[in-house]
Amino acid sequence: MxxxxxxxxxxxxxxxxxxxxxxxxxxxxxxxxxxxxxxxxxxxxxxAQLPVTHRTRCAAAGRLLIPAGAAIAGRSAAVLYGCAHTTFDDTVDVLVPRGTPAGPAAGLRVHRGPVDAGDVVDRAGIPVTSPVRTCWDVASWLDLVEAVVVIDALLARQLTDVSTLRGYALARAGRRGWRAMLRAVDLADGGAESPQESRARVRLVLAGLPRPRTQWVVSAQGDFLARLDLAWPDYRVAVEYDGLWHDDPAQFDADRRRLNRVVGGDWIVLHLTAKRLREDFDGFVAEVRATLRSRGHRTGAPRIPEQPAP
Structure with missing residues (x-):
C-alpha cells in the first residue's frame, strides 16, 4: 500500500x-x-489542500518573486481589488520600474515603465498598483472595451472617480498611455452592474449610437416602476442584458413583469442575450439604431436629461 x-x-x-x-x-x-x-x-x-486562485498566485508573486519597487498590476491588480475575473492559470501582470533588474518568469507578464510616488500601495503585505495607476495600466495594456470593463468596476466600488482619473492622465500629458487613459475614462461609467453590461454599452457607443444612461429609474406619478440597464430616456428606448441568471425561473418571471410595466408606459425594451453579444452584435446594433430612429433620434448630439435620484 x-x-x-x-x-x-x-x-x-x-x-x-x-x-x-x-x-x-x-x-x-x-x-x-x-x-x-x-x-x-x-x-x-x-x-495542495489550499484552494488556489488567481488571487492566490498574485499574493505568491507579490510576496516571494517580484523585486523591491515592483507591484502586481493591470487586470491582476483589479482582481485583488475585487474588480475583475480571471482563471487560476491566467498570467499575473507585474509592473517593474525601469532600471530594476527582473528577469522573465513563467506565469508572470512583466511590464516596465515609470512608477510615480503613490502608484504602489500595500494590500495585506502585497505591493499592488493603486486604483488610479491600475486604470492607467489597463488602458495601456488591454483593448479599449476590456479596459473600460475594469475601470467601470473600480468606479462602481468607489475606489476612484472620473475626476481623479482625468487629472492623473492630464498631469502626465505627453507620456505614453495618457491619451489611451483619457479615452477609456471618457467611456467609463460606474453605473454598470456587470462586465457584460459594460461591454454592451461601450460597443454600442463605439458603433456610433448615442451614449445611454445606466441603471435608469422609471417612475410614474412618483411611484417606482423599474430600473433599466441601459436607457435613452429622451426616446423611451432601453436595452436589458439577459445574463445567465435568467436560468432562474422566478427571477425571470419577476424581471419580465417589471419590464411589462415599463412597456405599458410607452417604452421600447430591447433584450440582448449573451449569444447575441458574442455572435450577432452588429445585428443588435442595427435593431437599436432603427428603434431610436423610429422614436425621432437623428445623427448629432443626443438630448440626455439629468437622471433623477432613485
Whole structure:
C-alpha cells in the first residue's frame, strides 16, 4: 500500500519557496515533487489542500518573486481589488520600474515603465498598483472595451472617480498611455452592474449610437416602476442584458413583469442575450439604431436629461 506524502506542519496551508523548505530540512527534493504540494511558479509551491486562485498566485508573486519597487498590476491588480475575473492559470501582470533588474518568469507578464510616488500601495503585505495607476495600466495594456470593463468596476466600488482619473492622465500629458487613459475614462461609467453590461454599452457607443444612461429609474406619478440597464430616456428606448441568471425561473418571471410595466408606459425594451453579444452584435446594433430612429433620434448630439435620484 502506498504511503501518504509527508506534510510538515510548518508548510500546511502555506505558500513557500521550495529551495528554502529544502535548505531548512523540511522537505527533500523528491518530497517536494509529491502530490502534497502544488507548483505555482518556479521554486514557489502551495499546499495542495489550499484552494488556489488567481488571487492566490498574485499574493505568491507579490510576496516571494517580484523585486523591491515592483507591484502586481493591470487586470491582476483589479482582481485583488475585487474588480475583475480571471482563471487560476491566467498570467499575473507585474509592473517593474525601469532600471530594476527582473528577469522573465513563467506565469508572470512583466511590464516596465515609470512608477510615480503613490502608484504602489500595500494590500495585506502585497505591493499592488493603486486604483488610479491600475486604470492607467489597463488602458495601456488591454483593448479599449476590456479596459473600460475594469475601470467601470473600480468606479462602481468607489475606489476612484472620473475626476481623479482625468487629472492623473492630464498631469502626465505627453507620456505614453495618457491619451489611451483619457479615452477609456471618457467611456467609463460606474453605473454598470456587470462586465457584460459594460461591454454592451461601450460597443454600442463605439458603433456610433448615442451614449445611454445606466441603471435608469422609471417612475410614474412618483411611484417606482423599474430600473433599466441601459436607457435613452429622451426616446423611451432601453436595452436589458439577459445574463445567465435568467436560468432562474422566478427571477425571470419577476424581471419580465417589471419590464411589462415599463412597456405599458410607452417604452421600447430591447433584450440582448449573451449569444447575441458574442455572435450577432452588429445585428443588435442595427435593431437599436432603427428603434431610436423610429422614436425621432437623428445623427448629432443626443438630448440626455439629468437622471433623477432613485
Amino acid at each position: 502506498s504511503r501518504s506524502p509527508r506534510r510538515p506542519p510548518q508548510l500546511r496551508g502555506r505558500i513557500f519557496r521550495g529551495s528554502r523548505a529544502i535548505s531548512r530540512g523540511l522537505l527533500t527534493r523528491n518530497e517536494l515533487r509529491s502530490s502534497a504540494w502544488r507548483p505555482l511558479f518556479r521554486d514557489v509551491y502551495a499546499d
